[in-house]
Amino acid sequence: MTSTPSTILVTGASVGFGAAIVRTFAKDGWRVIAASRRLENLNALRDELGANVLPYALDVTDPVAVDGLLSALPKDFAQVDVLVNNAGLALGLEPAHRASLEDWDRMIATNISGLVHCTRALLPGMVERKRGHLINIGSVAGEFPYPGGNVYGATKAFVHQFGLNLRADLLGTGVRVTDVAPGLSGNTEFSKVRFGGDEAKAAKVYEGTQPLQPEDIADAVHWVATRPPHVNINALQMMPTVQAFSPFAVARETKGSA
Numbered sequence: 001m002t003s004t005p006s007t008i009l010v011t012g013a014s015v016g017f018g019a020a021i022v023r024t025f026a027k028d029g030w031r032v033i034a035a036s037r038r039l040e041n042l043n044a045l046r047d048e049l050g051a052n053v054l055p056y057a058l059d060v061t062d063p064v065a066v067d068g069l070l071s072a073l074p075k076d077f078a079q080v081d082v083l084v085n086n087a088g089l090a091l092g093l094e095p096a097h098r099a100s101l102e103d104w105d106r107m108i109a110t111n112i113s114g115l116v117h118c119t120r121a122l123l124p125g126m127v128e129r130k131r132g133h134l135i136n137i138g139s140v141a142g143e144f145p146y147p148g149g150n151v152y153g154a155t156k157a158f159v160h161q162f163g164l165n166l167r168a169d170l171l172g173t174g175v176r177v178t179d180v181a182p183g184l185s186g187n188t189e190f191s192k193v194r195f196g197g198d199e200a201k202a203a204k205v206y207e208g209t210q211p212l213q214p215e216d217i218a219d220a221v222h223w224v225a226t227r228p229p230h231v232n233i234n235a236l237q238m239m240p241t242v243q244a245f246s247p248f249a250v251a252r253e254t255k256g257s258a
Helices: 016-027 039-049 063-067 101-129 150-169 190-194 199-206 214-225
Strands: 007-010 031-036 053-057 082-085 132-137 175-182 235-238
Touching (some): 007 016, 016 031, 016 039, 016 214, 039 053, 063 101, 101 150, 101 175, 132 150, 132 214, 175 214, 214 235
Parallel strands (some): 007 031, 007 082, 031 053, 082 132, 132 175, 175 235
8 A cells, every 4th residue: 555645536537447547546545536427437436446536527528627627626635646647539440531520529639638638737736746647548559550540549649749748848846747558458448439339340359369458557557656756657658469560561553453
């Protein structure tokens, strides 16, 4: 258990990575603000883990709601030591010229704008207290492109670069910033959401594999958050052993083609 209770806020906390992160930190004695749009799931986490979990209904794409977050928190939870920007999603796998602009806008609103607004809401307090940690959940897609990853991968590239630039701004403040970038991960709603609720199509992504699990990501987040205060883990990239790097794709014309 941590020597002194600390407070962590996790966005996208109702399922997948977020719920696993809530469980890991709550079991280690932290006060946990579990934030998500799905309050019923958050209440179930509180019932499971106890009163040190505070369910908080929050849509990160609503700037007004995010701006009012700190003032709405109870006193015992108001000084947030660690923010985990976990809320995010991928939508569709179509090539750019056929992709849905609405899907692109929603990914940008959640993965970029939501993360930026949550960060800006909590960062001044961390700087004032001369301690704090921003942990952003990125993706290997932010560095390694794949067909259909277009805007999703670009949003995760933003997450990585935003973290590096925050580190530059926060030099001397005692506030840490980390990008945790997982690869293929199962037992989440990620692929189900990406494919519009098509469970069979989502299951196909993981067929014959042993992907990362939410608990693996939660363990990584807990590790970076519990390093000594003088240690900053800039980025932690992780993949399951069943995943690696593809060779360059080459389009070839067939003989006799025009």
